[in-house]
Amino acid sequence: MTDQTPVDVTFDLSLARPDKLGADPRDGGTNFALFSNSADKVELCLFDEGGQHETARITLPCMEGGVWHGFIPGVGVGQRYGYRVHGPYAPKKGHRYNPNKLLLDPYARALMGNIQWDDSLFGYKVGEDDLTFDERDSAAFMPKGVVVDDSYAWDRSDALRTRWDQTVIYEAHVKGLTMRHPGIVQADRGTFAGLSADPVLEHLTKLGVTAIELLPIHAFANDNYLIEKGLSNYWGYNTLSFFAPHQGYLKSWDIQEVKTAIDRFHAAGIEVILDVVYNHTCEGNEMGPTLSFRGIDNESYYMTGEDKRHVYDTTGTGNTLNVQHPMVLRMVMDSLRYWVEVMHVDGFRFDLASTLARDSDGFDRSGNFFATIRQDPVLSAVKLIAEPWDIGDGGYQVGGFVWPFREWNDKARDDIRAFWRRDDSMTGPLSERLSGSPVQFDHDNRPATSSINFVAAHDGFTLWDTTAYNDKHNEANGEDGRDGHDNNLSDNLGAEGPTDDADIMEARRRRVKAAQATVLLAQGVPMILAGDEFGQTQDGNNNAYCQDNEITWLNWEEADDSLTRSAAAAIALRRDLEGFVDTNFGNADLSDGKATRWHHPEGREMTEDDWHDGGLRCLAKRITTASDCDILMIFNAGDPAEFTLPDGEWVQRLDTSADDPAADATHEGSLTVDWQSVVVLTQDYAPEE
Template identity: 80%
Template structure:
């Protein structure tokens, strides 16, 4: 990358264009464009390579349709810049313009410099109410945008497009996954270079992962109140920029590092899905800082109620992005397309997606945001996953979205935990989850792969901790244990926390292996939380959003290889049993009878009384394939029990309780189903 130490800030109006937002390096210069419908003047501020010394400050000369724009000849890729926006400071009418505050371009593709908390970052006088006005300059405490180009030569230009029924998602944190990996170069740990290193990719490939879903990598801010407590916004759900990657995950500010990582994943056959937070930003409510959107055009970029002084909050984070406004919606769509077309990501998981579907009358799954994505030829073709809830009225919408969106299925999470915890009356709910949750998703021509099944995610207990703790232990978060969920559907199996008791440890391992196998072999799309495949613990902390330390960094040195072997065997079997995973919720009728049969341990089909037997802990799903092959999936959450097999010889493909879970045996008549185990047998299918 080159920089321009002595910026020429003379505009060439003949080359200026308002149609492409942000910056565009072309014609031996750079075009700048920023949308602010209510601004009276927009100043472009140029900085030297250090990002600390301003070299020019000039007003953008042209505006049309609220887009302020100008072309500066002579500027190069690598130029640092920011904006100052002039207009009324009238908080009671939603306007919070303050030209004393340097503002980040919402379209900045790269950032240089850190956000350093200082009272000058606030548009009002800290300690007073938000109607006051602060005239201190914030530039030295702000990161600067960097002009980027697109000259990266990709090794692979075509998308992977892994079929949903073949997809296995691995939810991970760039830093947490790599900080303690012994095979990763020390200097690279915590960065994209480490994320895409050979040892990490080899692990994911052997496990059977086809897509890595990354917690937010968009540039985000660490809340000052967390820093003051010695904590940080570790997860990253506090977006500062929707285009620029987070600097903490780069060895420099150069976004080439992200492209190189994505290229390496693609070469290994692994898709990259981004967890994106378009529902709110890090500027918070009216008492938050003025970093970008608030100072550019607060009343446009954020939702407000009748009282325009206060922003409308359905996210629990202080503000809600106003995607109902066409230019804000355009910004989000431009961001999504940028990450697909320029950065080559394969899909997105939308945080608090219900917020994005809110129209004037509340949640509307056919609303503007999702309709825009569905008709877009670029975005509709990638993987789209909704977190189908927010904290607003009517925000819980599991099953409420439309194709091609998939959804996180917390009902599957809760029922799988409860079944293996040996709760009463869980056989019928488990049959629903094994079938892809048809009650939630079998409508409007949606496939069974609409359900993303998981038993643990970043938010909550790790899978191991569901077997090691009855209660959350969040004291390290500094909120006196008030934060985090109370309903964890967990069971410590006899001792709260760590133990040397071999019986308890064996019970925990069996339950973890059984739950992972259940996720792997259910209809829908399996998702595994990074570290769950080897017994990662967070010591009972179920809200580790602020813990950037050993508590959340994966402990590779103590990885349990028996757990990895079991998870690997279950995922391999999922891919091996070609027709076992379908898109029809198992409802297809075959010419020689039902495709699905539910069996009691006595070998007969489940009766109505069986489904309502609260104490029943063992049952099986038998799948008759179109080619004549049978698959028998036995789940035993109870004690060791005999299971009467259908006629003929059966090949055992999986036993999660065994030291060698994939060892093949031939059995007939009856089989002993070990306690807390999943068994898979086949007949006439793959050996």
């Protein structure tokens, strides 16, 4: 708020430019530019510091290529603003212009204020159909854009660029990670200041993760129907702005708080990856509010069917962003580049990425969106992760994306859960997942690191809850338990929910440690759900998208240190074993045989009959690295098993059943592998003369 809005606003046409969209402060003023292809007139509305009083309403004087623009001297950083766009209100033709509705600039870098739900936010008359026209002014209930300065004095300006084969991802929520942390001051909890506080950085560093993947931090709407039920849009998959950070995660509207947090993560050697939602917006279907895109240029921003009154929905949220339109695609690319070049993030996880690859003929892995990213010198160099599905026809596309994209692998999640649940006939599927899922990813020159392996994520049970609940318990969501997945591949091990039974608790700890170690020792890129490393529970809620409370906030004071030690030991082992991660899916041939072999507990290599033994619960993967190190990983989902070792002396490097999982021991001939545990042994390898 360094500049005051002038009473008399005049444009300097000599400085007006259409090439940079949004509000660009420069040359002693600000250039405003907004794309609206079918508008008749665009009005810029300036507001006072509180964002409640409109101090000026002026028509942007220039337009070319659908970009309305103008430069105003004297308007600078801190100015609050919005738009009113005039044009036809013709829903059947896809047009929903209504100048009574204040609209948020899609390129706004910061927001001030929150949506206050009111019927005036809708372009039609609430209670009637969407063909009606509402004349009420919505400005009092809308957040305002804020003109910001992109400059920042970075302590660490160079990118980390951690190699994929050295990457371990930690999926977390800004608020959920910090709200109950006793080491974070109360005023910082739930914000970026708390996220990058010393106790969080120390924990992540001790654990050994190399990247934090944040659930959506783009500004999002808190849905009115959830508010009315006393709930909220906790996860944030309902984007309002693709440039501005969510104001609820800031102590003020100042986006420098985000940069400070990212800088601190980089100083700790941890990359920052954003979960981004470019497939839809919070405006929903034609019965939704008019907050930004709908009122600016509905026909351009959203996919419509033959009946342009209705938007096309492959996301289950009411609308689908039309990235086939060049200016909409440009907005998304500008947003991505902004977060990399200005905010210094290290990569993105694309929510419902199959939607972004759709054209008129359906899913196209070589389509416009992904081709544009692949050729971009900025974006192609950062980490790119696809959630490879949506709800449309042909939307499930695990393994269907192109390099350099990586993909969430729910097949790994399901098979790892099933193996440790002691389901029959799971040795074969487990071997696939331990190898990086070659059936899905070993094609088109893709590496094994294409697979993002996980056993739990924000959507679904926590890892602990897969061992504590047979059924979902989503009553708190207000949908009578109808929401959420039913196929959780879980097993409560003898009691539904919390228990004081020591044997059940020990069984749960064993299974959690073993499953987490499996993810961390599989080829590909491991991802840990925040809190899984110490036993976080959501009380059996497997769809906690609307729970901004102690159901989802990590309970640091109840952390089980034995689980954390086991996870940290597995991560350290993965890092320390040179050549362990094989981007070639273990297909390399060495002078004396294959680099990867599979062993039966009796000591022989697995036979075809062994792979079809439905009751087999124990097997080992043996890796011979290029540096002549033998690694033997034994996975025992069953009872204690005597395992015959290959010849020679073996050094035990990990035992998830032990109090000290990283304690060394030597074994020769055989060893007893305890129930529900993972054991890793190594020996220097010297081929026979």
